[in-house]
Amino acid sequence: MGFLSQLGLKPKSRVCNDGARVFSRRLLQRLELGRFDDADQILATSSAENRERLTYGLAASEGSAPLIEAWANAKPQSAWAQIAFGASLIVTGWEIRGGSYAEDVDEDNWEPFLCRLDAAEAPLERAMRLDDRLADPYAWRIQVGIAQDIDRSLLRQWFHAAVARDALHGPVHLKYFIASTEKWGGSHAEMFAFARTTAAQAKPGSMIHGLVPAAFNEFALAVRDKGLGPLRTSANASEVSAALHAWLGAGPGQLDERLGRISGGFADWALNEFAVACYLCGAQAEARLLLQALRCEIAPPHGRG
Numbered sequence: 001m002g003f004l005s006q007l008g009l010k011p012k013s014r015v016c017n018d019g020a021r022v023f024s025r026r027l028l029q030r031l032e033l034g035r036f037d038d039a040d041q042i043l044a045t046s047s048a049e050n051r052e053r054l055t056y057g058l059a060a061s062e063g064s065a066p067l068i069e070a071w072a073n074a075k076p077q078s079a080w081a082q083i084a085f086g087a088s089l090i091v092t093g094w095e096i097r098g099g100s101y102a103e104d105v106d107e108d109n110w111e112p113f114l115c116r117l118d119a120a121e122a123p124l125e126r127a128m129r130l131d132d133r134l135a136d137p138y139a140w141r142i143q144v145g146i147a148q149d150i151d152r153s154l155l156r157q158w159f160h161a162a163v164a165r166d167a168l169h170g171p172v173h174l175k176y177f178i179a180s181t182e183k184w185g186g187s188h189a190e191m192f193a194f195a196r197t198t199a200a201q202a203k204p205g206s207m208i209h210g211l212v213p214a215a216f217n218e219f220a221l222a223v224r225d226k227g228l229g230p231l232r233t234s235a236n237a238s239e240v241s242a243a244l245h246a247w248l249g250a251g252p253g254q255l256d257e258r259l260g261r262i263s264g265g266f267a268d269w270a271l272n273e274f275a276v277a278c279y280l281c282g283a284q285a286e287a288r289l290l291l292q293a294l295r296c297e298i299a300p301p302h303g304r305g
Helices: 019-023 025-032 036-044 048-060 064-074 079-097 107-130 136-148 152-165 170-180 188-201 207-226 234-248 255-259 266-281 284-293
Strands: none
Touching: 019 048, 025 036, 025 048, 025 064, 036 048, 036 064, 036 079, 048 064, 048 079, 048 136, 048 170, 048 266, 064 079, 079 107, 079 136, 107 136, 136 152, 136 170, 152 170, 170 188, 170 207, 188 207, 207 234, 207 266, 234 255, 234 266, 234 284, 255 284, 266 284
């Protein structure tokens, strides 16, 4: 069941779920040609958010797993190849497990799923050592740790190690946000505190501001059977609207103009999170602008797990 459907929303929109694979096509083509140096260069020259999307899209592409493994074997000193190899194991593991709640997962799928997560540890930890500037391997390692239900102190350790390398690394903040949610061992209080604290520290234009609407949406999913009316308050609407303006670096009256510049990558995730949260919290004017900006393609939220 889709995220919006779970919230009881029925926008006249179709779900577009292959954007990351399309985005990664050029990277996949380099691996098909054995041009591993080119693949390294594509990732090295991308933003942290685009690297996350490229890596996920590559790992999710049909037939990519042996190509990524060949890249990692051919270039054992490439942090990018090791990150991609770890991500490939994670993504293919989740394809085996499926996205259902744990109690609905087929018993036969648990062992291969967990085996792939265990196998992802080594290349990701190798990538941490290969390049001490990169926060990316920590983001993926946190994703593995969440599903393994490991000691939460390790998740915090990896997060702090990552932000010591890149204080405003969007993907690592998103992965740790997921770890803070109630369904993955955190709590609503921890989730909102993390989203608000990190957003307050983020610069205008950072995707980290998208954690504020993501927190409201996660809360809505958790309490949907109790009704969503209490979410619709002027304080919540103002908070989500302020986060939206901060994400876009928009002053009063500039939302429409700034939304017109948005396209692809993590912007799809943020647009979706903000659109739903604005609707739920009662920021109706912003919700209408965001739905227009989505161009009738609702992008499934990133990394729900």
